[in-house]
Amino acid sequence: MAGADGIERAVGAGSVAFGAVATLSPRLFLGMYGVPDEASVRTMTRLWGTRTAVLGALLFAVEGTENRQRLMSMSAAMNATDAAMVAVAGGVPARARVLGSLTSAAFAAALAYALNQ
Numbered sequence: 001m002a003g004a005d006g007i008e009r010a011v012g013a014g015s016v017a018f019g020a021v022a023t024l025s026p027r028l029f030l031g032m033y034g035v036p037d038e039a040s041v042r043t044m045t046r047l048w049g050t051r052t053a054v055l056g057a058l059l060f061a062v063e064g065t066e067n068r069q070r071l072m073s074m075s076a077a078m079n080a081t082d083a084a085m086v087a088v089a090g091g092v093p094a095r096a097r098v099l100g101s102l103t104s105a106a107f108a109a110a111l112a113y114a115l116n117q
Contacts, residue, residue, distance in 0.1 A: 015056025
């Protein structure tokens with residue numbers, strides 16, 4: 001079970017880190033993904049970042065196996081949905097589609113794996 005716990009902690013820390021970068025330094029975040037640096041996009045990036053950081057922090061804060069499993073299941077489903085939406089998004093740079101879908105898919109896969117251990 002230590003492997004699943006380690007994956008869960010890594011996903012939580014990764015979510016907090018991704019969210020913090022998006023919230024505190026949206027230009028850096030947008031640049032990594034090749035997304036245009038526009039005021040409206042920076043605002044939406046910050047909003048996404050705060051929610052991502054909070055979900056990651058909740059992985060550390062939620063107690064009880066059943067509640068943690070629910071949170072992990074919902075987070076995995078959210079990330080899988082995000083991956084699919086980004087992959088087919090029109091008008092989005094190819095780099096952003098590829099990196100965004102791969103990042104979200106990796107988080108979804110890691111959570112799903114941890115849930116099944």
